[in-house]
Each structure stands twice: as C-alpha cells, then as structure tokens.
C-alpha cells in the first residue's frame with residue numbers, strides 16, 4: 001500500500017483521454033514491455049516439440065481405439081493462443097481443440113444467456129456412433145457424457161503410451177470444457193507446461209440466429225471476408241454457464257466457439273492484405289493485444305479473488321472491437337505502439353465503466369453482465385483500471401532482481417516476479433551476460449599471456 005501511495009505522489013498524468021497524452025515514462029514503459037514480449041517466443045520451441053509429439057500420438061491412439069468408434073474420426077482444429085502467438089505470461093500453455101463430426105443438429109438457445117449457450121439435438125434418431133452420447137430422449141447430445149469419455153480416453157492413452165514420462169492428468173473441473181494435462185520435467189524444472197484438450201463438435205450448418213448478422217468487420221476486413229466467415233462451420237464446446245442451481249438443460253449445454261475465425265482474424269488482421277507480410281509493413285496490433293493480456297494477467301495475479309471472473313477473452317473481445325473501428329494500418333505502425341495501446345486500454349476501461357462489453361460475434365450477449373461477471377467484480381475492475389491509468393500502469397512495471405547483474409540496456413528481459421517462467425528466462429538471460437563478461441576477461445588475459453610469451457621467446 002505504501003509503495004502505491006509513493007507512486008501516487010509521482011503521478012504521471014496521462015490525461016483523461018488515454019492515448020492523447022502519453023508521458024515519456026509511460027511511453028518508455030509500454031515500449032519496454034513490448035520488447036520483452038518479443039524475446040519470449042524463442043523459449044517456446046522445445047515445449048512445442050514435446051506437445052506436438054503428444055498430440056500426434058493421441059490422434060493415432062484415438063483413430064485406432066477399439067472401445068469408442070465415435071472418437072476415431074477426430075482431427076485437430078488449430079486454435080488458441082499458442083497458434084496465434086499471443087500467449088503471455090505462461091508461454092507453455094497450449095489449447096488443442098479436437099474436432100468431432102456430428103450430423104445435422106437443432107440448436108436451441110438457452111434463453112437467459114443471449115445466444116452463447118445451446119442445447120444440441122439430433123434432427124432424427126440415429127444408429128451412428130453418436131448414439132452412445134445422447135440423453136434419455138435419444139436426441140439431445142450430452143455435453144457431460146462426451147467430456148467424460150474424452151477424459152477416460154486421454155487417461156487410458158497416457159497410462160498405456162506415456163506412463164512415467166512426466167504427464168499427469170489434472171482433476172476434472174465442472175465449468176471447464178477441457179481435459180488438462182500437465183508436464184513436469186524433473187531434470188529441467190523450467191519445462192513445465194500444460195495442455196488443454198477440448199472435444200469440439202463441428203456442426204455442418206448455418207450459424208445460429210443470434211450470430212447470423214456476423215462480426216462487424218465490413219470496414220476493417222471487408223464485406224467479402226465477412227461473408228466467407230459466416231459461411232464456415234460453427235463449433236461447440238462442452239461448457240456450461242457459470243452459477244449455482246443450474247437447470248437440467250443448462251447442465252448439458254454447449255457453448256458456441258468462434259476461435260477458428262478469431263484465429264484467422266488475428267492472422268490476416270490488416271486493412272490491406274499485405275499487413276505484416278514483410279518488415280516494411282509491420283504493425284503493432286498483435287503487440288497491443290499481448291500488452292492488454294499482460295495487464296489482465298498481472299491484475300488477476302494481484303487480485304485473484306476480486307477479479308476471478310475476468311479472463312483474457314475479455315481483452316481479446318475489446319481488442320477485436322477496437323480493430324473493427326480503428327481500421328487503417330497506418331494508425332497501427334510500430335512507432336504508434338504506445339498511442340495504439342492506450343486507445344485499446346481506454347476502450348477497455350470505458351467498457352468496464354459502462355458495464356457493457358458485447359461479445360464480438362453475438363452482440364446481444366454482454367460479457368460484463370451478471371451472473372458471469374458480478375456487479376461487485378465489475379466495480380472493482382473499473383476502480384483498478386482507473387488507478388492503473390492514473391499511476392502510469394504500474395502493473396506493467398516489473399522490478400528486476402537481476403538488474404544489478406546486467407548492464408541496463410533495452411535488449412534485456414525484465415523478469416516478472418509473479419511468474420516463475422519469466423523469472424527463469426530472465427535469470428538465464430542475465431547469467432548469459434555474466435558468462436559473456438567472464439569469457440571476454442578470459443580471452444583478454446589469454447591474449448595478454450600469449451603476447452608476453454611471444455616477446456620472451458623473441
């Protein structure tokens with residue numbers, strides 16, 4: 001608290017309209033954090049190899065499994081932050097969606113959730129393998145049954161194919177659609193990673209009514225792009241709404257997922273198709289999202305209880321809204337990083353203040369509405385964001401315990417004390433510098449001795 005008060009006395013005004021008035025300190029801080037994020041990608045490569053091996057083996061296992069033919073036809077739907085390269089403080093967290101094919105379905109919206117949660121029913125009775133995952137009415141596809149089977153199959157897979165190799169299955173969580181696996185490498189403690197495996201239904205028909213209008217991207221990516229998106233399949237994951245005393249249909253509900261389209265929008269994010277294709281037309285859009293996610297994760301680490309309902313999807317949603325409004329690529333040039341980020345931050349803060357953050361695809365669904373986002377948590381978030389803005393975003397400021405060891409140059413990573421992975425990376429980096437110094441000294445001494453010997457011999 002004291003340190004916060006101290007900071008308050010050094011308040012750097014950024015004005016009431018963030019983005020219009022950015023102090024040099026804040027500008028430096030944003031750019032510094034942006035640079036830190038760039039370096040981390042390198043550390044992912046080993047984790048990616050291990051996870052790829054795991055998933056390839058799992059697919060092979062499912063394709064050949066004797067006990068559940070419905071899971072034989074799975075394939076991977078690439079999605080999640082790893083593939084978008086915007087995973088922040090935990091670079092070793094992976095989301096893998098496993099696509100399961102289903103016949104045509106009737107999608108009925110759960111009224112109180114404005115188009116986000118659905119019951120899925122077969123149009124007619126079936127003898128296909130999906131019949132093992134229906135409720136008593138022999139039509140409704142059971143989210144709990146599919147989730148439980150996914151869990152059982154993954155458990156069997158690990159115990160038969162990866163036993164004793166460091167993978168552990170986490171306990172089932174009621175509100176999560178995923179089977180979570182964790183990997184602990186005893187020899188290399190920094191190689192801790194987790195993989196969320198999510199069974200996903202691919203529904204071969206048009207989008208449900210609530211999403212029919214499609215995302216608001218006409219000015220940004222164009223009408224043609226919007227039409228292409230809307231013609232794609234729609235996906236559902238076995239996720240129930242938050243809250244107690246759910247009705248029976250809510251317990252068996254599916255949440256609609258647009259992560260395949262979000263991924264595409266992240267990849268081809270420019271107003272001009274050529275954005276980020278080469279060094280000369282780089283933009284800072286992805287970096288802005290990374291910074292916002294960083295801020296959200298930092299706040300959640302500080303206030304885990306108060307900000308429990310907040311998640312990175314809120315940040316991503318705000319980001320997509322800003323992108324669809326601030327369309328010109330020139331506004332997002334790398335030099336505009338601080339201005340662009342503060343525009344995004346300002347938008348996020350205003351949405352929290354208004355208590356309204358529409359889902360990007362299902363606009364009538366407000367992600368800041370209770371019970372998913374209780375009023376008390378929203379009020380807390382609003383205050384915290386205001387405080388962050390007034391204090392010059394201290395949550396992005398991370399004290400560097402290794403600063404004494406390393407020269408203060410921009411290229412170094414500043415560790416995040418609340419995150420183990422980053423700290424390890426940073427220490428490694430700073431020790432690397434110490435080694436370079438020692439190496440240089442040794443070389444100079446050797447050369448010196450060599451010269452002295454030469455002189456003697458001559």
Ligand SMILES: [Zn+2]
Nearest residue numbers: 275276282283
């Ligand atoms: Zn770009």
